[in-house]
Structure formats: structure tokens, C-alpha cells
Amino acid sequence: MGEGLKIKMEIVIVGAGPVGCYTAQLLKNYGIKTRIIEEHQEVGKPIRCAGLVGRQVFEETLLPLSENSIINRIDGALFFYGDDNFIIQRERVAYVIDRERFDKSLSQGLNVECGKRVVEIKERRAGYILKTNDDDIYADLVIGADGATSRVRKYIAIQGNSEGNKKRNYKKKEYIKNYLGIQYRIKLEEDLSCSKITQVHLREGIPFFIWVIPEGDNIVRVGVISGNPRRDLLEFLRESKIKGNIIGKLAGVIPIGLTKNIYKNIALVGDAAVQVKPLTGGGIFYGLKSAELLAKCIRDNRLDEYDRLLKRKFRKEIKFGLKARKFYEEINEKELKNIFMLFKKNAEFIEKVANFENHSVIFIEILKNPKIFRDARQILSRNIGKLLF
Numbered sequence: 001m002g003e004g005l006k007i008k009m010e011i012v013i014v015g016a017g018p019v020g021c022y023t024a025q026l027l028k029n030y031g032i033k034t035r036i037i038e039e040h041q042e043v044g045k046p047i048r049c050a051g052l053v054g055r056q057v058f059e060e061t062l063l064p065l066s067e068n069s070i071i072n073r074i075d076g077a078l079f080f081y082g083d084d085n086f087i088i089q090r091e092r093v094a095y096v097i098d099r100e101r102f103d104k105s106l107s108q109g110l111n112v113e114c115g116k117r118v119v120e121i122k123e124r125r126a127g128y129i130l131k132t133n134d135d136d137i138y139a140d141l142v143i144g145a146d147g148a149t150s151r152v153r154k155y156i157a158i159q160g161n162s163e164g165n166k167k168r169n170y171k172k173k174e175y176i177k178n179y180l181g182i183q184y185r186i187k188l189e190e191d192l193s194c195s196k197i198t199q200v201h202l203r204e205g206i207p208f209f210i211w212v213i214p215e216g217d218n219i220v221r222v223g224v225i226s227g228n229p230r231r232d233l234l235e236f237l238r239e240s241k242i243k244g245n246i247i248g249k250l251a252g253v254i255p256i257g258l259t260k261n262i263y264k265n266i267a268l269v270g271d272a273a274v275q276v277k278p279l280t281g282g283g284i285f286y287g288l289k290s291a292e293l294l295a296k297c298i299r300d301n302r303l304d305e306y307d308r309l310l311k312r313k314f315r316k317e318i319k320f321g322l323k324a325r326k327f328y329e330e331i332n333e334k335e336l337k338n339i340f341m342l343f344k345k346n347a348e349f350i351e352k353v354a355n356f357e358n359h360s361v362i363f364i365e366i367l368k369n370p371k372i373f374r375d376a377r378q379i380l381s382r383n384i385g386k387l388l389f
Contacts, residue, residue, distance in 0.1 A: 009140035011035065011298070012130060014118055014152050016043045019270030019287035020145030021106035025063055026295035028110070035139075036110055037132065039117035039146075043107045044100035048147075048252030049284070050183055050223055051099045052198065052213050054356035055092055057285050062292050069102035070095045072216045075196040079344075081337060086344040087197070088351050094198070096215055118146070121155045127265065141303070142266045143294070148178065148253040150272035156263040175322075176257035176274055179207065181281065182233055183223030185215070185248035192218050201236065202340060204333045207325075208281060210236050219247070225254055225281055254281040256325065258318065262307050269294050275314065277359065278321030279328075285357045286314060320360040346372055 011027065013020045016038035024034045040046065052074070058065050074096065076089035120131040127140040144152025157174065192214055199212035208225035210232070215221055222242060226232045229251075255274045261267060269275065270287035277286065290310060297306045331339070343350060349372065355361040366372050 010127070010138055011141045011143065012037065012137055012139035013143040013145055014130070015039075015144070015146035015150075015270070015272065016103070016107055016110075016112045016114070017145060017147060017270065018103050018106050018284060019275075019291050020143070021103065021110060021112075022061075022063070022288050023143060023145060023269055023291040023295055024110045025106065026291060027298060029063060030295065030299045032298065034111065034143075035137070036107075036112045037116040037118070037130070037137065038112055038114045041115050043112060043114065044103035047099045047250050049099050049250075050181075050211065050213060050221060050282075051097050051215075052094055052211075052221075053097060053282070053284050054094050056357050057288065058095065061288050066102075066105040069097045069099075069105060071098050072096035072214060073196060074198055074214075077198045077200050078194065079340070080199065080201045081203075081340040084340070084344070086347045088347055088354065089197075090351060090354070093356055096213055096221075118151050121152065140265060141298070144266065144268045144272045145270050145291075146272050148255045148271045150268065152266060153259060153268055153272050156260060156266060156268065159263055174257075174259045176255050176259055179225050179254045179256060179281065180227075180229050180251065181208075181223060181225040181254055182229040182249070182251045183221050184233065184237075184246050186220050186222055186242060186244045187247050188218045188220060188242070188244040190243070192220065202336065203232075204336055206232055207329045212242070220244075254283075256281070257322065258315075260307075261310055262303065265303070267294055267303060267306055273310075275310075277357070278318060278325040279359050289313065317358055317360055320363070324359070324363075342372075342375055345375075 011032065011034045013024055013034050013036045016036045020036060024036055027034050058067060073092045074094040075091050076087060076093065078085055078087045116132040116134050118130050118132055122129045124138065127138060128142050130137040130139060130142065142152060144150050146152055195214045195216065198214065201210040203210065206224060206226045210224045213221040220242065222233065222237065224233045224236065254276065255271055256276060256278045257274050259274045261273045269291050271283050273290065275286040275290045276283040293309045293313065294306055297303050297309065350362060353362055353365040366376060
């Protein structure tokens with residue numbers, strides 16, 4: 001790897017989701033051709049995403065993204081616990097997007113072959129043979145952008161574990177826990193009063209939260225990530241004041257953790273690389289920014305630099321998120337209520353410091369505020385060390 005990769009090579013991207021297509025667009029911009037294979041019959045379907053992204057997705061990427069997919073702009077969130085609530089207002093903090101339109105716009109002008117599912121990967125000389133349900137494809141470089149249940153990642157894991165038996169360090173580089181999320185689109189019977197405010201409902205026993213996202217045209221997206229999401233979502237809908245017709249359903253796997261992102265001439269990106277925010281399960285921003293790092297490494301003939309650059313950019317944030325997720329899943333009802341009240345009491349402070357894509361910012365700012373940190377220590381007591389160390 002020290003001599004770098006040849007640019008004139010067969011590069012195959014597995015997966016035509018937004019991260020796979022964005023990677024291809026970046027490489028195309030650098031004058032590097034790619035071939036994308038996608039197991040589904042159409043780009044953008046089926047949808048497996050809540051469709052809420054921070055505005056950084058459209059403001060901080062190297063290539064401009066089409067804003068035609070934006071269908072609503074969000075100005076804040078209303079947080080609920082039991083009968084209590086508070087609001088955090090931040091103008092245009094996030095966008096609700098039409099994921100099908102978003103994905104299709106990213107695929108424009110690319111060589112995408114739909115209906116091809118990878119069933120096996122075999123090394124062939126310095127490259128790989130991708131056996132699909134349709135044909136065999138040779139690749140000098142494989143990019144796995146094939147989502148949460150990535151077959152490319154599984155191949156790396158098998159090869160890595162085989163080598164890890166000798167090196168005894170591979171297992172330490174991989175930790176992944178899969179969660180299941182479900183979302184319904186509901187056409188409301190009554191007019192929506194807050195058409196630009198999302199709702200976040202915290203409940204004991206639910207490892208994430210229940211969300212209500214206003215899409216526009218009196219349609220909301222209501223979803224949850226949990227151990228039994230369908231049960232929890234239906235229970236929430238029975239108890240809530242949300243009344244209307246279900247006009248769409250989606251479900252998806254959310255991978256949380258860390259994994260090895262490169263093996264020889266194979267690289268992972270997006271959900272396949274578990275580039276996902278551990279506290280919310282969102283992955284589009286991390287995936288797109290990681291694609292930029294990967295494309296740059298390929299352009300510069302330094303694929304071996306990819307893991308190091310990822311660690312420098314995201315590893316600290318993801319590790320903090322994993323600690324915070326473990327902490328959140330272990331707290332009891334009293335602690336959850338007290339944390340909610342702490343955030344409610346300091347809602348104005350949170351409005352100023354919160355970052356949609358980097359959740360550790362709030363904790364860092366709390367550390368700088370003696371009064372809030374003192375209150376947090378009293379509430380968290382037995383758990384504070386899990387976040388600090």
C-alpha cells in the first residue's frame with residue numbers, strides 16, 4: 001500500500017444509497033470512473049430513513065446537493081417526558097427531506113446497475129471478484145456502501161478475524177449493535193399547530209426516543225427505535241392525540257458502534273462503516289463527510305490513510321456517543337426524569353450551544369459551566385464516570 005493505488009483501475013461501489021452515490025460523484029469530479037451496483041430495482045427505494053437531516057448536510061459538503069429534496073425546514077424541537085415538556089428553538093436547524101428524491105438526485109450522471117445483489121466476494125490476484133445474482137464483476141478496489149447489514153463489511157470481518165487469530169487485535173477494532181426502527185407517515189385529521197417543530201418523546205425502556213416530524217401538507221412522520229418498535233409505536237399512537245390515516249410505513253436497521261473501515265483494497269463508508277451518531281441513529285452527515293475523506297485518499301493514491309483520517313475526524317465524537325448511549329440505556333426512571341428537568345431548567349443555555357451533528361458539544365459546554373455541572377453531578381452521581389472516562 002505504500003506505493004499507493006493506481007487511479008486507472010476498476011472501482012466498484014456496492015450500494016447506490018446517498019453515501020455510495022456521493023462517493024461516486026466525488027470521484028467523478030476528480031476524473032475517476034466508478035461502477036455502482038445496487039441490489040434493489042430502483043435508486044431511492046425502499047426508504048429506510050426518518051428523513052430529518054441537519055442543515056450542515058446542505059451547507060458543509062464539498063459538492064453542492066440539490067435542495068429540491070427539501071420539503072420542510074425545522075425551527076426547533078419540543079421535548080416531552082410524561083406530562084411535562086420544554087422547547088428548544090433554533091431557526092432552520094434541520095431539514096425534512098424526500099429521501100427518494102434526495103437519493104435520485106445524487107445518482108444523476110452515474111453508472112448505476114440496479115437489481116444486482118452481491119452474494120459472494122473472492123480475492124483474485126490483486127483484486128476481487130464480486131459474484132452477484134446476475135453476473136461476476138471484477139474490481140481492483142471495492143467500496144462497501146451497502147448499508148447497515150453490509151455484505152462487504154461481513155467479508156472484511158471474516159478476513160480480519162482470520163488474520164486477527166494471528167495478530168490478536170482485530171476484535172478490539174469492531175463493536176456493532178443493531179437496533180430496529182419503524183416509522184409511519186400519517187395524514188392528520190386536524191390541522192397541525194406546529195408545522196416547523198419536531199417532537200421528541202422520552203420514555204423509560206425505550207433506548208432512543210419517539211419522534212414526530214412535521215413533513216408538510218398536514219403530514220407527520222412518527223417513529224421509534226427500540227427493542228420492539230412496532231409495539232412501542234402503536235402504544236404511543238393510542239395514547240397520543242395524533243389522529244389520522246397511515247399513508248406509509250418504513251422499517252430499517254440502525255447500526256451503532258465501531259468497525260474496521262479498510263482491508264487491503266476494500267473500504268467501507270456510510271452505514272456499512274457504522275458512521276452513525278450513537279445517540280440519534282442519524283448517519284447521512286457522517287457518511288457524506290466520510291465519503292469526502294475516502295475519495296480524497298483514492299485520488300491521492302493513499303487508501304491506507306483513510307482509517308487514520310476517519311479517526312481524527314469522527315472517532316472521538318462516536319466514542320463519546322457510545323458512552324452516552326450506554327449511560328442512557330442504564331439509567332432508571334428517576335434519573336431520566338431528573339435529567340429531563342435539568343435540560344428543561346437550562347433550555348436557554350442548550351439553545352445556544354447545541355450542535356445537531358456533534359452531540360458532545362453540549363457536554364463540553366456543561367463542563368465549562370460550574371453551576372450546571374454541579375447539578376449534573378448530583379443527578380448522575382453513580383453514572384458520571386461513564387461519560388468522563
